[in-house]
Amino acid sequence: MFADRAKIIIRSGKGGDGHVSFRRELYVANGGPDGGDGGRGGDVIFEVDEGLNTLYDYRHKRKFSAQDGEPGGKKRCHGADGKDIVLKVPEGTVVMDAESGKVIADMSGDNRRQVVLKGGRGGKGNMNYATATMQVPKYAQPGQDAQELEVRLELKVIADVGLVGFPNVGKSTFLSRVSNARPKIANYHFTTLNPNLGVVDMDGCGGFVIADIPGLIEGASEGAGLGHEFLRHIERTRVMIHIVDAASVEGRDPIEDIYKINRELEAYNPEIAHRPQVIAANKIDALYTEEGSESAVDKLKAEFEPQGIRVFPISAVSGQGIRELLFFVKELLEQTKTEPITFEQEFFPEDALMRSNLPYTVEKLEDHLYSIEGPKIDKMLGYTNLDSEKGFMFFQNFLKNTGILDELEALGIEEGDTVKMYGFEFDYYK
DSSP: OOOOEEEEEEEOOOOOOOOOOBOOBTTBTTOOBOOOOOOOOOOEEEEEOTTOOSOGGGSSOOEEEOOOOOOOOSTTOOOOOOOOEEEEEOTTEEEEETTTOOEEEEEOTTOOEEEEEOOOOOOOOGGGGOOSSOSSOOOOOOOOOOOEEEEEEEEOOOOSEEEEOSTTSSHHHHHHHHSSOOOOOOSSTTOOOSOEEEEEEETTTEEEEEEEOOOOOTTGGGTOTTHHHHHGGGTTOSEEEEEEETTOTTSOOHHHHHHHHHHHHHHHOHHHHTSOEEEEEEOGGGOSSHHHHHHHHHHHHHHHGGGTOOEEEOOTTTOTTHHHHHHHHHHHHHHSOOSOOOOOOOOOGGGHHHHOOOOOEEEEEETTEEEEESHHHHHHHHHOOTTSHHHHHHHHHHHHHTTHHHHHHHTTOOTTOEEEETTEEEEOOO
């Protein structure tokens, strides 16, 4: 079975605990604290693998975990960092939060590798807490907890051109004739249950990737039949070839069929429905007279060409008319935007911290110096990369949405004052 969707649970590594110990050696009186720091927990990383084309590996295993960091040791020994876990996926895979459906990562285009869950920070050993007044600290910091998240993986086929149309109109036959694809072909509905990709080579003007999207039916946008499973593969295509049975071999009205499919596209995603389309009036070899052929095609042209949709009479079996169609499609591709369609990140796993009930404190230490501490702050800093633009934006939103900025202003903070957070310092500006 073609595996284009899976739901899995991912877990980053827990940070190793800091160690409590004291130097005990012969001839060394009252040795100081020498407990080492714990190691960092492993990250959960998604990476594109060019050799994969399905999500089959995630259909039979549900949980994937990075390694926990090792605890610190005596003699200032630092615990080993936990190993990252790298999950290989085919290009075009979209990683979404299972609960909200929001996009976490789109593994396509330039995004070949992305850290989705960061491992917990290792705890500090008691050697870090010695002061002039506390020379025998018996406390070490525990490592940060792991993050766990249920995600949904969806493979959205990446193709320049999508073939759409009702079942049994000749899409697979057309694809096999124009490309290197070898789809299964038979004369019954839903022969194609998997999207088939092929490369169309054009003489002297390059080529393009084409996908045979399995046959749609009425109600597909509402999930009827295999509607949603099929429609998701159209999302990245830039041009659609709408194949209809001009000969009405099964007694269907090709004009009504086109309107029905376009209504399903509109209901699923209006933006997709308004992408460039071209109609391939297939099976003209099955029309018994030239007059019949002209009549059926003329009706299609009279209906759709005034709407700006070109109609090409073709025979996927004999190859008639296909060359003209392909060159027109190539022109359409050159006229449309060439940047790949990607899905922006909508969900940040760190957002769960904003909803957590962990405590924090905001204090004024002295004039122009303020402190923010507590488990909620400690956890946020461990999972956020403040050196990255997105990480810093999350940090700013975190301070605003949790009410910390309001509390600082209530304490009288002014622009240019300093705020300390677990070893980090920043100047306050509105």
